[in-house]
Amino acid sequence: MIRWLLWLLAGLLLGGVVHLATILLLPRTATRDAYARIEPLAPVNSFTLLPAPQSDKAPLPFMDPAFATAVCRYNLSDGWLKLTAPVSQAYTSVTFYTRAGVAYYSINDRSAGHRIVELDLMTPEQHAELPTDENITAADRLIVESPTLSGLIVVRALIPEPGLQSMANAAVSAAQCKVQS
Amino acid sequence: MRLLLGALVALAVAAAIGLGSTWFALTRNVAFGAMTIGSWTAYPESGGTEIDPYARAAIARSGVLPMGLGDGVAFIARTDDAHRPLDGRCDVVVSGTTPQARFFTLTIYDREGHLIPNALRRHGFTSQELLRKADGQFAVTVAPRARPGNWLPTGGIERYVLVMRFYDTPVGVATRAEREAPMPTIITNRKACS
Secondary structure, rough: OHHHHHHHHHHHHHHHHHHHHHHHHHHHHHHOOOHHHHOOOOOEOOEEOOOOOOOOOOOOOOOOEEEEEEEEEEEEEEEEEEEEEEEEEOEEEEEEOOOOOOOOEEEEHHOOOOEEHHHHEHHHHHHHHOOOOOOOOOOOOOEOOOOOOOEEEEEEEOOOOOHHHHHHHHHHHHHHHEEEO | OOOHHHHHHHHHHHHHHHHHHHOOOOOOOOOOOOOOOOOEEEHHHHHHHOOOOHHHHHHHHHOOOOOOOEEEEEEEEOOOOOEEOOOOOOOOEEOOOOOOEEEEEEEEOOOOOOOOOOOOOOOEOOOOOOEOOOOOEEEEEEOOOOOOOOEEEEEOOOOOOOEEEEEOOOOOOOOOOOOOOOOEEEEEHHHHHO
8 A cells, every 4th residue: 555655656746747847848849839820921030010910810819909010030140130110109119039939128119218219139149249349339229139049029009099000000010120240 | 567557657647647737737827926906917027038937838838929028018807806707798897997007908809819700890999099987987898789888899709808908007027016006897797698
């Protein structure tokens, strides 16, 4: 009897290990994560306007239908990226996601403080290799470090009322992400 | 023989417990750092690099892109204030005040995060579209059939969820108390179920 209880206990402990291992490994093996869903819609290193979510078809689950969304699927292996995103009349935000969908940086039009959001996106290695130029002070230039080589930049603009859909679409479509070498 | 049998039992238990608990955690939205106010729950930490492994696994599985902390915060409600699941065959009134934010949106989804089909193509309201009372408060009626005022159609679907997103808001990881983030009440009118 004791022997069986010990086997049961061993099974429980091993079950805990299996649980932790599957939770930690799942993000690496997921085939239907946000990046995989966007991959066929968006070419690399340029912005694509995502179709507005409909009841029968949406690029991603739980998208806010009151927003126009453009996405840049980036890859930094050829050099760092320059992002420019003009802000719309209502509300605009830019969010950076890793390959696994973790939001590692986000900024909105108010915190950007300009009519246009300008950011440089690079890996920590590329940041370290930047020539230290006296003329470029840190205040003029906002540098964001990407934890992964590839990921997503998502620009969203609010559609405050249905008539302003085209305004919001135009604002997010004007965003650009260009490789600088 | 007994050793082999014992080991097999232990492995079977391990697989059942391990995979079962993983499945349970992912389908029941287990995550740390939940902020619950009334019927509404938000996971502000999921919008940054402090995201916990459970939320990380859940977003990878579902394909959701979480709202970034610098963007705002999203609250989800699956039940009304009486802890009953939201039922699309009943009249449900969402009313009251909202936390401070530049804009907010209220959206209805099915449990998988799809929008619900309806002839009006109305899936939610923005803070600018809502009709308000003189004191600035609002009431949205989530119901299968047309209602006066702010009507959000359910299409008669049995189960749905409501999501309120607050953009450019002080509500976030540091928010602790309800008075910092007053959320609207969700009340089901059981007499008006079709």
